[in-house]
Amino acid sequence: MDLRQLRYFAAVAEELHFGRAARRLHISQPPLSLTIRQLEQEIGALLLERGNKTVALTAAGAVLYQQAGRLLKLADEVADTARRAGQGLAGRIRVGFVGAMLFRGLLDGVRVFQRQAPGVEVELCEMNTDEQIRALEFEQIDVGFIHAGNLPARVERQLLLREPFLCCLPRGHVLARGAAVALERLREESFILFPREVSAHYYDRIVALCAQAGFSPRVRHELRQWGGIVQMVAGGMGVTLAPASLGRAAAGGAVLLPLAGAEAYSETLCIWRRQRGAATDGLIAAVAAAIKD
Numbered sequence: 001m002d003l004r005q006l007r008y009f010a011a012v013a014e015e016l017h018f019g020r021a022a023r024r025l026h027i028s029q030p031p032l033s034l035t036i037r038q039l040e041q042e043i044g045a046l047l048l049e050r051g052n053k054t055v056a057l058t059a060a061g062a063v064l065y066q067q068a069g070r071l072l073k074l075a076d077e078v079a080d081t082a083r084r085a086g087q088g089l090a091g092r093i094r095v096g097f098v099g100a101m102l103f104r105g106l107l108d109g110v111r112v113f114q115r116q117a118p119g120v121e122v123e124l125c126e127m128n129t130d131e132q133i134r135a136l137e138f139e140q141i142d143v144g145f146i147h148a149g150n151l152p153a154r155v156e157r158q159l160l161l162r163e164p165f166l167c168c169l170p171r172g173h174v175l176a177r178g179a180a181v182a183l184e185r186l187r188e189e190s191f192i193l194f195p196r197e198v199s200a201h202y203y204d205r206i207v208a209l210c211a212q213a214g215f216s217p218r219v220r221h222e223l224r225q226w227g228g229i230v231q232m233v234a235g236g237m238g239v240t241l242a243p244a245s246l247g248r249a250a251a252g253g254a255v256l257l258p259l260a261g262a263e264a265y266s267e268t269l270c271i272w273r274r275q276r277g278a279a280t281d282g283l284i285a286a287v288a289a290a291i292k293d
Contacts, residue, residue, distance in 0.1 A: 001039060001042055001043070003071075003072065003075055004035070005035055005038070005039045005042075006068040006071060006072055007025070007072060008021070008025060008032055008035045008036065008039075009035075009036060009039055009047065009061075009064065009065070009068060010065060010068050010069065010072060011024050011025050011032075012032070012036060012048065012055065013048075013057055013061065013065040013068075016054070016055045016056065016057075017055060018032060018033060018055065036048065043060070043064070045058070045060035046058050046060065046061075047060055047061035047064060048061055091119075091120055091121070091277065091279050092120065092121040092122075092123065093120060093121070093122050093123070093142050093143065093279055093280055093283055094123045094125065094140065094141040094142045094143075095110075095122060095123065095124050095125065095141065095142070095143055095144070095145070095283070096125055096126075096127045096131070096132035096135055096136070096141040096143070096144035096145070096146075097124060097125075097126060097127070097132075097144065097145040098126070098127070098128060098129060098132075098145060098146055098147055098199070099126055099224075099225055099226060100147075100226055100243065100245070100246065100268075101145045101268070103226065103245050103246055104161060104245045104268060104291050105287065105290035105291045106145060106287055106290070108290040109283070109286040109287030109288070109289065109290035109291070110122055110124070110283070110286070110287065112286045112289070112290065113282055113283045113286035113287070116282060116286070117279060117282055120279045120282075120283075122283065125141065127141075127144070128198050128199055129146040129147050129149045129199070129200075129201055130149070130200070132144035132145075132146050132271065133146070133149070133151065133152070133155065133271070136155060136271060136272070136273060137152065137154075137155070139273070142272065142273075142276070142280055143270065143271070143272045143276070143280050143283065143284060144270070144271045144272070145160070145268065145269070145270055145271075145287070146268070146269050146270075146271055147199065147201040147202060147266065147267065147268065147269070148201060148266075148267035148268075148269060149200075149201050151269075151271065154273070154274060155271050155272070155273065156271065156272050156273070156274060156276075157269045157270065157271045158269065158270045158271075158284070158288075159267060159268075159269055160268045160269060160270050160287070160288050160291050161245070161267070161268040161291050162265050162266075162267050162268075163243050163244040163245055163265065163266055163268075164243075164244050164258065164259070164263075164264065164265055164266075165205075165206075165209070165241045165242065165243060165244075165259060165264040165265065165266060166241070166242055166243070166244055166246075166256040166257060166258060166259065167181040167183075167186070167239065167240075167241060167256065167257050167258075167259055168229075168230060168233050168239060168240045168241070168242045168246070168254055168255070168256050169181070169233065169239050169254070169255050169256075169257065170233055170234060170235075170236045170239075170253060170254065170255075171234070171252075171253050171254060171255050172236070172253075173239070173255075175257075176255040176257065178257065179257070179258075180257055180258045180259065180260035181257050181258070181259060181260060182213075182259075182260045182261060183209060183210065183212075183213040183259055183260075183261075183262050184213040184214055184215065186210070186213075186215075186217070186239055187213075187214075187215040188218075189217075189218070189238060189239045190218055190220035190221070190237070190238035190239070191206075191217040191218060191219045191220060191221075191238055191239060191240060192219075192220065192221045192222070192223065192229050192232045192233060192237060192238040192239070192240045193206060193217075193219050193221075193222055193229070193240060194222065194223070194224065194229075195222045195224065198224050202266075205264070205266070206240075206241050209241065209262065209264050212262070213262070220237075220238050221237060221238055226242065226246050229242070230242070230246065230254050233253075233254045234252065234253030234254040235253065236253075241259075241264070242256065243266035244256070268291070270284050270287070270288070272284075
């Protein structure tokens with residue numbers, strides 16, 4: 001028994017006339033009659049009472065018609081879901097992201113995408129860069145938004161944003177009065193950074209920048225979220241170097257200034273496995289557009 005047989009039988013059961021059912025199905029009557037007889041043979045029960053001018057459902061036919069309706073509706077729904085998934089309009093996308101993406105338009109991009117594809121379920125999970133790479137390889141996420149790092153060859157990537165590092169200072173700091181900050185002038189300052197195990201990329205990048213300026217930063221405090229780091233700076237607990245987009249997180253008591261004489265950039269990448277669907281394409285495009293805005 002297949003879906004074609006059930007569709008043919010349902011048409012006859014609803015029309016109670018082989019000729020009308022055949023016209024509705026756009027076939028001739030003989031193959032329709034043959035298909036119904038084959039279906040009766042497979043089931044082992046008479047489904048239709050055939051008179052000279054009338055057709056009626058038997059008890060077995062009435063039961064089959066009821067169940068066939070459910071199966072045909074489910075088959076149509078499955079086909080529609082698959083079709084919509086192929087068009088990027090249905091399914092599920094598991095998204096990994098570094099916390100800084102909350103200040104770079106990630107949520108705006110996700111909201112735009114979900115208006116475009118309301119049938120797609122988006123799951124967000126904050127992870128550091130290394131965690132996202134592992135999760136992608138083990139197919140625990142479908143797409144990730146990371147800081148630059150060493151990526152396996154089988155992981156595809158797209159550069160979304162390249163932005164300068166800025167110096168984040170308490171508003172009342174003496175260096176906050178200038179137009180820019182020479183990095184070497186932070187030699188005696190207390191730094192507030194991510195723990196290295198949370199973001200090795202940022203930690204190593206900032207340490208390397210300080211080393212180029214001739215000193216090793218005195219890391220006094222470590223926090224896991226940019227918002228908390230900026231709040232600590234605003235509270236006068238130290239200084240940090242932050243990507244320009246983190247200016248969105250700057251508290252009233254913090255100032256972000258360019259670094260004088262130093263070219264230092266932070267890169268944000270999107271990563272995915274080699275095969276990705278239309279829905280993932282749509283999400284990446286929406287987030288990339290939100291970041292550029």
